[in-house]
Amino acid sequence: MASQVKEKRILPGFRITMGYSILYLSLIVLIPLAALIVKTAGLTLPQFWHTVTSERVLASYRVSLLTSLFAALVNVVFGLIVAWVLVRYRFPGKKIVDGLIDMPFALPTAVAGIALTSIYAPNGWIGSLLDPLGIKVAYTPLGITVALIFIGLPFVVRTVQPVLHDLENDMEEAAALLGAHRWRTFRKVLLPELIPPLITGFALAFSRGIGEYGSVVFISGNMPMKTEITPLLIITKLEQFEYSQATAIALVLLIISFALLLLINTLQRWTNRRLRTS
Amino acid sequence: MKLKSSKKIMSFAVVALFVALLSACGSNNNNNAASSGSASASSSASGTASPSGTASSEPSAAATDKPKSIELLNVSYDPTRELYEAFNKSFADYWKKETGQTVKINQSHGGSGAQARKVLDGLEADVVTLALAYDIDSLTDSGLIKKDWQQSFESNSSPYTSTIVFLVRKGNPKGLKDWNDLIKEGVQVITPNPKTSGGARWNYLAAWGYAQQQDGNDEAKTKDFMKKLFANVPVLDTGARGATTTFVERKIGDVLLAWENEAYLAKKEYGDEFEIVTPSLSILAEPPVAVVDKNADKRGTREVAEAYLKYLYTPEGQEIAAQNFYRPRLQEVADKYKDQFPTLNLLTIDKDFGGWTEAQKKHFADGGTFDEVYTKG
Numbered sequence: 067m068a069s070q071v072k073e074k075r076i077l078p079g080f081r082i083t084m085g086y087s088i089l090y091l092s093l094i095v096l097i098p099l100a101a102l103i104v105k106t107a108g109l110t111l112p113q114f115w116h117t118v119t120s121e122r123v124l125a126s127y128r129v130s131l132l133t134s135l136f137a138a139l140v141n142v143v144f145g146l147i148v149a150w151v152l153v154r155y156r157f158p159g160k161k162i163v164d165g166l167i168d169m170p171f172a173l174p175t176a177v178a179g180i181a182l183t184s185i186y187a188p189n190g191w192i193g194s195l196l197d198p199l200g201i202k203v204a205y206t207p208l209g210i211t212v213a214l215i216f217i218g219l220p221f222v223v224r225t226v227q228p229v230l231h232d233l234e235n236d237m238e239e240a241a242a243l244l245g246a247h248r249w250r251t252f253r254k255v256l257l258p259e260l261i262p263p264l265i266t267g268f269a270l271a272f273s274r275g276i277g278e279y280g281s282v283v284f285i286s287g288n289m290p291m292k293t294e295i296t297p298l299l300i301i302t303k304l305e306q307f308e309y310s311q312a313t314a315i316a317l318v319l320l321i322i323s324f325a326l327l328l329l330i331n332t333l334q335r336w337t338n339r340r341l342r343t344s
Numbered sequence: 345m346k347l348k349s350s351k352k353i354m355s356f357a358v359v360a361l362f363v364a365l366l367s368a369c370g371s372n373n374n375n376n377a378a379s380s381g382s383a384s385a386s387s388s389a390s391g392t393a394s395p396s397g398t399a400s401s402e403p404s405a406a407a408t409d410k411p412k413s414i415e416l417l418n419v420s421y422d423p424t425r426e427l428y429e430a431f432n433k434s435f436a437d438y439w440k441k442e443t444g445q446t447v448k449i450n451q452s453h454g455g456s457g458a459q460a461r462k463v464l465d466g467l468e469a470d471v472v473t474l475a476l477a478y479d480i481d482s483l484t485d486s487g488l489i490k491k492d493w494q495q496s497f498e499s500n501s502s503p504y505t506s507t508i509v510f511l512v513r514k515g516n517p518k519g520l521k522d523w524n525d526l527i528k529e530g531v532q533v534i535t536p537n538p539k540t541s542g543g544a545r546w547n548y549l550a551a552w553g554y555a556q557q558q559d560g561n562d563e564a565k566t567k568d569f570m571k572k573l574f575a576n577v578p579v580l581d582t583g584a585r586g587a588t589t590t591f592v593e594r595k596i597g598d599v600l601l602a603w604e605n606e607a608y609l610a611k612k613e614y615g616d617e618f619e620i621v622t623p624s625l626s627i628l629a630e631p632p633v634a635v636v637d638k639n640a641d642k643r644g645t646r647e648v649a650e651a652y653l654k655y656l657y658t659p660e661g662q663e664i665a666a667q668n669f670y671r672p673r674l675q676e677v678a679d680k681y682k683d684q685f686p687t688l689n690l691l692t693i694d695k696d697f698g699g700w701t702e703a704q705k706k707h708f709a710d711g712g713t714f715d716e717v718y719t720k721g
Contacts, residue, residue, distance in 0.1 A: 121719050122715065122718070122719060183594070184593070184594065187594045187596065188596065189594060189595050189596075205579050283581075284581075284586070287578065287579040287580065288537055288581065288582065289577075289579075290580075290718040290719070291718060291719065298540075298582070301540065301582070302537070302539045302540050304457075304458075304461060305457040305458065305461075305539060305540045306539065306704075306708070306709070307460075307461070307464075307482045311710075
């Protein structure tokens with residue numbers, strides 16, 4: 067029995083690799099997160115509750131969650147199209163376009179924020195065109211969404227791209243030969259394969275959006291109750307040396323996004339099973 | 345069997361590597377702190393890195409017989425960058441002449457509160473020169489600075505002062521003269537967020553003080569004034585420089601509430617696009633300085649750190665402050681720059697607001713008047 071199990075292992079030295087993984091995760095993720103809870107422990111439970119449910123904080127959760135959600139949804143739709151074009155077509159400068167996708171990863175987010183703000187401000191290139199139409203981008207929730215779309219785009223494209231790449235054309239061709247319409251082919255053949263990476267990309271972009279600070283503070287206008295994101299409130303608390311209150315809000319944000327990610331993961335597994343069996 | 349033992353050795357090696365890495369990070373901390381400071385310094389730090397290292401590792405030796413060169417870290421806030429670049433040069437010359445010792449001063453700049461937090465979290469600053477006494481007070485609880493630091497130097501330990509003025513666009517198209525012009529409909533006011541910016545707290549208190557005098561201390565009316573004022577604010581940047589950018593570069597708003605020195609700097613940079621309006625009443629902003637006792641004693645830099653801050657009060661230091669648009673304390677220098685700094689009624693934080701701790705609690709803490717202005721509007 068034992069030898070059989072051993073033979074199945076791909077990586078040599080399960081114990082070393084597992085030990086290494088746990089040590090690494092502890093140092094990088096678990097210990098810092100534990101410190102978050104320890105810092106929060108400076109508050110009593112009613113204080114904690116009061117901090118994380120005060121009017122301004124609640125308003126900021128709403129702003130942060132809604133804009134992140136919206137930005138992630140937009141990225142799912144348009145990220146899919148971008149990935150599709152990059153995988154399925156050949157055109158001059160394709161490599162450059164492909165490289166452009168990763169730019170938001172490399173750019174310091176504050177720089178992105180300042181650049182986006184100067185473009186979308188009422189006197190900026192795009193802002194000055196939209197302003198006469200009554201559309202205000204900078205200093206509104208719409209501006210925050212734009213910044214988060216920028217930040218989140220690579221997550222969707224880069225998760226969908228390899229899956230699309232692995233999907234062979236012959237599956238579609240077979241479907242076509244068997245008489246399926248294009249839409250039916252897309253729905254029955256392609257979509258089941260694409261939904262899991264799309265959900266993963268969505269989850270990544272969404273959770274990144276919740277935590278994003280640098281790019282947003284410049285374009286949001288930071289108006290309390292209206293365009294104030296939760297990470298800014300956390301910084302605000304730190305600025306007043308309220309470490310425990312800051313970590314309390316951070317903890318709540320963490321729990322919310324953890325719950326959402328769990329939900330999304332469950333959803334992903336569920337759709338995966340359903341789509342494959344149908 | 346052999347395989348198993350080699351695995352064990354391997355895992356030991358991995359753990360040992362991590363421990364070594366961790367301890368290396370720990371011992372590097374000091375150097376990191378120093379280098380992050382010198383990164384923003386004007387002159388290159390590479391040349392003097394090694395002698396300072398020995399100085400800081402042997403504080404007792406530094407205290408008895410002076411090493412040839414010494415290094416200071418001045419943690420300051422944003423708009424003082426230009427001031428300290430000039431001041432450091434002047435002080436280094438002075439110190440060389442006095443003691444024969446070469447002193448290299450590293451500068452670190454950022455938001456006042458954030459800078460205080462860095463020191464609190466272990467950045468080994470020898471002196472702090474911040475925007476608010478409140479930020480330095482925050483360092484006394486952990487024993488980094490002694491409680492009565494504000495008595496260490498003359499004039500509340502603030503060698504230069506400033507005030508809050510209005511920066512308006514050329515020709516002052518909206519005709520803004522005083523605080524009550526700012527609450528008129530259709531006027532857009534730019535100020536940073538008082539919760540994240542020290543400068544904005546001075547803005548807020550100056551406006552509050554004006555309204556209070558106008559309304560005869562009727563607090564409900566004063567809050568109403570503040571509500572109207574902040575209803576005219578379209579953007580709240582997180583820091584003073586950000587607000588200046590919004591006003592100057594993005595051309596948003598009709599008036600920027602700014603530090604006097606920041607307003608002059610913007611004017612100097614952009615020529616005649618802007619005008620400075622001095623309101624009838626404002627607040628005396630006293631940016632304080634202090635020696636970080638614990639760090640100075642540990643690093644053996646107390647003597648030079650104290651001399652450094654004292655030098656701010658000398659005619660030379662005051663001259664440099666005035667050149668950088670800070671109001672000098674010394675009468676003879678103040679007289680010389682009379683035209684640059686018009687006289688106006690100035691509230692003070694101690695007399696009119698009961699000191700920073702009191703003001704912080706009443707206005708900027710959670711549920712304070714600033715929150716009221718926003719949540720109940």
